[in-house]
Amino acid sequence: PPQWARLPADDEPGGTGTYPTISDLDTRAVLEFTADERPRCRCGWQSETSAKPSDIRRINCIVFACQRVYEKRIEVIACPNCPARFLQDAGPDLNSLGLFNYNNKRIVTHELLNQFSAMFTRVEMPFDAFAEIIRRQYSDSGCTTPFMSADVFLSTWFGFVRLQTNGHAFECTLCGPDPDVLVGDGISAGFDLKQLCDCLRPPTTVDE
Numbered sequence: 045p046p047q048w049a050r051l052p053a054d055d056e057p058g059g060t061g062t063y064p065t066i067s068d069l070d071t072r073a074v075l076e077f078t079a080d081e082r083p084r085c086r087c088g089w090q091s092e093t094s095a096k097p098s099d100i101r102r103i104n105c106i107v108f109a110c111q112r113v114y115e116k117r118i119e120v121i122a123c124p125n126c127p128a129r130f131l132q133d134a135g136p137d138l139n140s141l142g143l144f145n146y147n148n149k150r151i152v153t154h155e156l157l158n159q160f161s162a163m164f165t166r167v168e169m170p171f172d173a174f175a176e177i178i179r180r181q182y183s184d185s186g187c188t189t190p191f192m193s194a195d196v197f198l199s200t201w202f203g204f205v206r207l208q209t210n211g212h213a214f215e216c217t218l219c220g221p222d223p224d225v226l227v228g229d230g231i232s233a234g235f236d237l238k239q240l241c242d243c244l245r246p247p248t249t250v251d252e
Contacts, residue, residue, distance in 0.1 A: 046158045069109065074102060075118040075138060083134035086147055089125035091134065107143065107151040110159060112187035120148050144204045150192070157204045171198045
C-alpha cells in the first residue's frame with residue numbers, strides 16, 4: 045500500500061522504504077522485462093525462467109496516468125497455459141516502475157490508483173465519479189484518448205489492491221486478528237475520547 049496507508053508492521057514496497065514511481069514515461073518507449081524477471085500471465089501462469097530473447101515480441105499498450113495517457117510498446121511472450129484461440133500473453137510485472145500491468149494492453153500508474161484509494165477512504169467517492177474526474181483532467185491537459193470506463197477501472201483497481209499486503213492495527217483478544225464473524229452497526233462516525241463516560245451509548249443501542 046502507499047505510504048499513508050501503511051502500518052509499521054507492513055512490508056516496505058520493494059524493500060526500499062520509498063514507493064516506486066516512474067519518472068521517464070515521456071522518454072521510455074518500451075516497457076521491458078528486467079534481466080531476471082519471469083513472465084506472468086493473468087491466468088496465473090508464471091514462467092520458471094526469464095524470457096528467452098527469441099520468444100519476446102513487442103505489442104502496443106496504453107499507460108493511464110493522472111493527467112493523460114501514454115502510448116507505449118511492451119514486451120510479452122505467448123502464454124503456453126492459455127488456449128491458443130484466446131491469444132493471451134505473459135508480460136512484465138512493472139511494479140518496480142510504479143506501474144500496474146492489468147493485461148499487457150492496459151497499464152495504470154500506481155499514482156492514479158492510489159489517488160482513488162486516498163479519496164474513497166476520506167470521502168464518498170464512487171467509481172463513476174472518479175472516472176469522470178479523470179476524464180475532465182484528461183480534457184484539461186489536451187489528452188484526446190478517453191479514460192477507461194468506470195466498470196473497467198473498478199476491475200483494475202480491485203486487481204491492484206488484491207496484490208497489496210494490508211496489515212491491521214487491532215484484533216480481538218479472544219478471536220485474534222481474523223474472527224469468523226464480524227458485526228457492523230453501519231455507523232461511520234465515532235465518539236471522541238474526551239466525551240467518553242459511563243452513560244455514553246451508541247445510537248444503535250436498543251433499550252430492553
